Amino acid sequence: MPVTAVLDVGKTNVKLVLFEGTAVLWQASTPNRSLPAPPYPHADVEAIWRFLMAGLREAARHHAIEDIVVTSHGATLALVGDGELALPVMDYEFAGVDAIETAYAPFRPPFAETLSPPISAGLNAGKQVFYQEAMHPEAFARVRHILPYAQYFAWRLTGIARGEVTGLGCHADLWAIPGGHLSSLATRRGWEPLFPPMVPAYAVIGPPSSAVLAETGLPPTVRVRAGIHDSSGSLLPHLLAIEPPFTVISTGTWVVIMALGAAAARLDPARDMLAYADVEGRGVPAAKFMGGREFAIILADGGTACDETDVAAAIAAGVLALPSFVANGGPFPGRPAAIRGSLPAGDGMRAALASLYCALVTDYLLEALDAARGPLVIEGSFALNRCYCGILAALRPGQDVLTGADGGGTAYGASLLAIWPQGPERPPMARTPAYADAEGLLRYRALWRAALASS
Structure with a gap:
């Protein structure tokens, strides 16, 4: 069985776990804390990244890691610009998103299209994007990719942007589950070009970047998978x-x-x-x-x-x-x-x-x-x-x-x-x-x- 490193980004805790088949070989965890505004409460992605790099470096000293998989909580998207975030990754508990509810309502796809119910705060990730575009138009103009949270970390590991259905299909208003395509929200807002090619969660995106290899000591044969909603x-x-x-x-x-x-x-x-x-x-x-x-x-x-x-x-x-x-x-x-x-x-x-x-x-x-x-x-x-x-x-x-x-x-x-x-x-x-x-x-x-x- 391959040795697989799983980064599990939960809302409360972040874990890095190594598996060989059903056996846990190594694990570490850290609290997941949200940072306050400005511009809104947001994920401390740099703390998660430092934890991941340190964990991979330590684990690679003792185990021959062959695959890296990221799984994360839903209702979270990363708006990526040229090589970095264009805007911070919003904490879905940010109630200020409801300020644009009246403007958003005409664009919300019908439930039959997405099977995504209307939820308060930022729990509909499509409403987060609508808010970010409305409130921060200059920063939004720099967005090149809209990535589900697990695929954001896959992008940081590889430099390759890919989308994945479980991350977009969890009450995001962005994916038409019955039809298997982006929702009318994405098309009506003109966001379609910002969603990179979709791949299965198990697809190999690529090897870690040279910078990640240098920082962690991982071999270039490691495969980074697309990742999945938790x-x-x-x-x-x-x-x-x-x-x-x-x-x-x-x-x-x-x-x-x-x-x-x-x-x-x-x-x-x-x-x-x-x-x-x-x-x-x-x-x-x-x-x-x-x-x-x-x-x-x-x-x-x-x-x-x-x-x-x-x-x-x-x-x-x-x-x-x-x-x-x-x-x-x-x-x-x-x-x-x-x-x-x-x-x-x-x-x-x-x-x-x-x-x-x-x-x-x-x-x-x-x-x-x-x-x-x-x-x-x-x-x-x-x-x-x-x-x-x-x-x-x-x-x-x-x-x-x-x-x-x-x-x-x-x-x-x-x-x-x-x-x-x-x-x-x-x-x-x-x-x-x-x-x-x-x-x-x-x-x-x-x-x-x-x-x-x-x-």
């Missing part, structure tokens, strides 16, 4: 191993629920339901909410660990965490969060309440997607949360809830681009035992949903 990367091991229908729940800052075999007709754009593009550009019905961020908000200063005793105590106390704890995205936009009732004392109580909340929202979205058939595969950080997994298993009694041995599904999935469409045997998946008091949990779910309906 949620689409999470799908890859399961596309090889499971026949649809099945659902992948990719977790981190966001909880992204991708239901293979579900019907696009079920998608409700008002509830942040959408389609992602898979590695071959096919639409995958999905829904999402900012579950990792909401979990952290509910947790406050409490410990992250909990057990069934804590969950039972929270249910018995009737404490309800009601959405939404973040303003951006999710099925309950604009609804103010609330915690009703008082938690009993105990170190795990906050984590139990946060796990209940995230499992209940996940269950709600699974029902909305009609994802009631086939296994549920939990990837990412929530795969390590036994309370969340056990609660979800009890809420979905007809479906197996499966988790991997660790929370690194996105990076591992992205590593498969080096050998796609082949793959090693999928890492073993464990069936999660359901929370024991299913009857009490179902009563609690009924209370939670009634509280939603009445407020």
